[in-house]
Amino acid sequence: MPRSFHVFPDLVFLLTCIAAQLTLALWARRLVKPGWARAVLYVLTSACLVADAAGYLMLYARVFLHFSTPVVTWTQGVALMTGLCALGMAVLGAALRRVPFREDRREAFRTVSTAVLSTPALVIAFGILHRADFRLSEVRVPVRGLARDLDGLRLVQVTDIHLSPFLSEKQLERAIDMANETRAHVALVTGDLISRRGDPLDACLRQIGRLRAEAGVFGCMGNHEAYADVEDYTAAEAARRGVRFLRYQAALLRFGNAALNLAGVDYQPFHSLYLVGAERLLAPRCLNVLLSHQPDVFPVAAEQGWDLTIGGHTHGGQIGVEILHHNVSPARYYTPYVRGLYRIGSSAGYVSTGIGTVGLPVRLGAPPEVSLIRLCAT
Numbered sequence: 001m002p003r004s005f006h007v008f009p010d011l012v013f014l015l016t017c018i019a020a021q022l023t024l025a026l027w028a029r030r031l032v033k034p035g036w037a038r039a040v041l042y043v044l045t046s047a048c049l050v051a052d053a054a055g056y057l058m059l060y061a062r063v064f065l066h067f068s069t070p071v072v073t074w075t076q077g078v079a080l081m082t083g084l085c086a087l088g089m090a091v092l093g094a095a096l097r098r099v100p101f102r103e104d105r106r107e108a109f110r111t112v113s114t115a116v117l118s119t120p121a122l123v124i125a126f127g128i129l130h131r132a133d134f135r136l137s138e139v140r141v142p143v144r145g146l147a148r149d150l151d152g153l154r155l156v157q158v159t160d161i162h163l164s165p166f167l168s169e170k171q172l173e174r175a176i177d178m179a180n181e182t183r184a185h186v187a188l189v190t191g192d193l194i195s196r197r198g199d200p201l202d203a204c205l206r207q208i209g210r211l212r213a214e215a216g217v218f219g220c221m222g223n224h225e226a227y228a229d230v231e232d233y234t235a236a237e238a239a240r241r242g243v244r245f246l247r248y249q250a251a252l253l254r255f256g257n258a259a260l261n262l263a264g265v266d267y268q269p270f271h272s273l274y275l276v277g278a279e280r281l282l283a284p285r286c287l288n289v290l291l292s293h294q295p296d297v298f299p300v301a302a303e304q305g306w307d308l309t310i311g312g313h314t315h316g317g318q319i320g321v322e323i324l325h326h327n328v329s330p331a332r333y334y335t336p337y338v339r340g341l342y343r344i345g346s347s348a349g350y351v352s353t354g355i356g357t358v359g360l361p362v363r364l365g366a367p368p369e370v371s372l373i374r375l376c377a378t
Helices: 007-029 036-057 069-097 103-129 169-180 201-208 223-227 231-240 295-304
Strands: 135-143 154-158 186-189 217-219 243-245 249-255 258-264 287-291 308-311 321-323 326-328 340-344 347-351 369-377
Touching: 135 340, 135 347, 154 169, 169 201, 169 369, 201 231, 217 258, 223 231, 231 243, 295 308, 295 340, 295 347, 308 369
Parallel strands: 135 369, 154 186, 186 217, 217 243, 258 287, 287 308, 308 347
Antiparallel strands: 154 369, 249 258, 321 326, 340 347
């Protein structure tokens, strides 16, 4: 079963990296004399091409599960950094070949080459250093016809934890403390507690067991619980710690004279038939809230009649760039619902960027967050 990536854009990126690296190697070969230096060039080029192919194959669950998280992460990191560096150098080389190469340009060329080669590494290093700078994000969700006793209700969401060598239990403890400080009415955990089998799931369950909320702590499963085949174990152990994972189940929560019907579903694979049978979990004369790790289900949830859908999964793209007031990130290849609040008619959908990382341990333009959702009447 593939992970939540599209084959086509990833394949295009792989081929682009390979083409760029081969172009750079052929160009550099002309500058390197035969001997040990050329042999090193061949070895490095071969290693980069192997990293490209391995990083691409590790996007698939059946391959991914046989390697530790650091191996997968750094293999993909090598593929990304060498691909970006080589692509930049190849473009620069092609541009310079159009201009007569004079001696007075040599120093400028060396300066530009150094900048091109070092920039991706510096940017990624910055993203690594800031990957655990958690923030509390507050969002107001207007709900048409919201009952008076639900006006101002607070839901705190922790999602995409990915407890692993790149997120320590101490860092997760800090995020849980942040969630508890909101004094929310309901606490939500929307999947991806770990990245793979062998990650410290029990430590993650111990920390989410510390969540406190007036009406309880609820959750839904993510894709990584499915890949690691730990859904049943997670549900059972979490229940022992006071966290109820809703697996095509619903819980009716009462606040004064009003009721909130909270339901959850297991991970919905991309482009499958979403939310089959979930409409049976709807409750009349209640505010109906759906927990789905996969945010791409939102249009189907709105059509079924869910007032609010809460998810994660995308990490806000994990790496994003703001261009002309539009956030550009890899996640937009897969879904238009990347981060923040969305609306379809009277239905709302909220996607949190989560707190962890997968693949590269990097956060750029998509800071990790604990989300506080406030319901308000319109």
